[in-house]
Amino acid sequence: MVVAQKNNVNTDRWPISPQIKGLKSSILREILKTSSQPGVISFAGGLPAPELFPLDDIKLAMDQAMTKYGGDTTQYSLTLGIPMLRELLAQRASARHTETAVENIIVTAGGQQALELVGRTFVTPGQYVLCEYPTYVGALQVFNAYQAKYAPVAMDHDGMIIDEVEEKIKKYRPTVIYTVSNFQNPTGITLSLERRHALIELATRYEIPIVDDNPYGDIRFAGDPIPTLKSIGGDAVIAVRTFSKTMAPGFRVGWLNGPKDIIPYFERAKQAIDLHTNTLNQYIIHEYVAAGKLEPHIELIKSDYVVKRDLMMRSLNEFFPEGCTWTNPEGGLFLWVELPRHLSAKSLLPQAIERKVAYVYGEPFFPDGSGDHTLRLNFSNASHENIVEGIKRLGQLFTENL
Structure with a gap:
């Protein structure tokens, strides 16, 4: 018998913790709900292209895993991760000039949970996190849950400005330095090699861990590869990695x-x-990667994304008005647009939705809620036709509001 849920319980008096009450709903998720309406061309999500997901190889990897390992594949497993996957991850890191043992690896439920573990481990209320300005909104959500304060560092085309990093370290004594060093979310900017060495020197001198959130590092489709912070800094750096952008x-x-x-x-x-x-x-991913499937798939992703980036850049040049600027990422999923300062990307978003095109305005990426004239565009999850048409619609909207 099904019993209907009673609706006369006064949940307003339930003792919700101050930490949870203080958390804001993800503005990005709310925008994604709106942008998923039928007919909307969306540049809003940080989504890989679903048509490129290696479904046949994933099915094969699952069949192989269940045939080889039977019930182990659906049993409880170790908190650190299944040993064979940890061994494979350590081997791959070592092959890429980052000396890594199995004991250096813990498998997480995506990169977002990895950030949650960092927050739980290092951040207590009132402590400072040094970060890029702007920075990844999901990291801000994690650190906000632990009531962190922020020491934001401005960026230029080479990443965080190092002189400002040292100033903020001396002033705020942060507990963690958080960076997205490769094709940063939201800007697409990459930290230069010179600044990587300088950042590691500062972190080592002041004994502050660097947390390098690196989901996009393998998706370099232009320019020369740069050694990772982890490969340069060793134990001074905690690397956050994921299969979300390279597999599914x-x-x-x-x-x-x-x-x-x-x-x-x-x-x-x-x-x-x-x-x-x-x-x-974990077993599926182990079988897939061990079979040598990941690298060819990454090459496929890169060949697709570079065409989309180039098309979006050409469309921006053609349709966006004078006074707008944007980054030119050499990899990843995003580029970053700055409008003339009197335009509000947040205020104009409802009009963009009316025209059936969506983006993420920049405010959520700034710890202090600034950046009203900025926006992030995702090029990986749109068709060629939609990139041109969507940028054209946005260009018309911004031109009309100059």
Whole structure:
């Protein structure tokens, strides 16, 4: 018998914690709800192209995993991750000039959970996080949950301005330096090699861990590769990685590569959250990567995204009005637009939605809520036709409001 839920309970008096009450709903998620309406050309999400997901190879990897490992694939597993996947991740890192042992790796439920483990481990209320300005909104959500304060550092085309980094370290004594060093979300900017060395020197001197959130590093489709912060800085750097952008985001599998003596703290934090990452998905990813499928797939992604980036850049040049500027990313999923300062990207978004095109306005990416004249555009998840038409519509909207 089904019993109807009673509606006369006064939940207003339930003791919701101040930390949860203080959290804001993700503005980005709210925009994505709107932009998913039928007929809307969306540049809003940070989404990989679904038509490129390697579905046949994923099916094969799942069949192989279940045939080889049977019930182990659907059993509880270790909090640190299944050993064979951790070994594979350590081997791949070492092959890329980042000396890594299995003990340096913990598998997480995507890169977002990796950031959650960082927040739980390092941030207490009132402590400062040094970050780029603007920075990844999902990281701000994590650190906000632990009532962090921010020491934001301005960026130019080479990433965080190092002189300002040292000023902020001296002034705020941050507990963590957080960066998206490759094809940054939201700007698409990459931290230069010179500044990577300088950032590591500062972090080492002041004994502050660098958390390098690097979901896009493999998706370089232009320019010369730059050594990762982890490969340069070793134990000074905690690397956050994920398969979400290179394989498929629905797996929710990522990992942290950090100092051996820090991994047990992450392990305890994760045990309290979800015990372990999805077992079957770990086995599937192991089979897929071990079979040599990942690298060719990344090449396919890169060949698709570079065409889309170039098309969006040409469309911006053709349709956007004078006074607008934008970044030219050498990889990743995004580029960043600055409108003339008297235009409000937030205020103009409803009009854009009326014209059936969506973007993310810049305000959520700034810890202080500034950046009203900025916006982020995603080029990876739109067709060629929609890129041209969507940018044309936005260009008309911004021109009309100059």
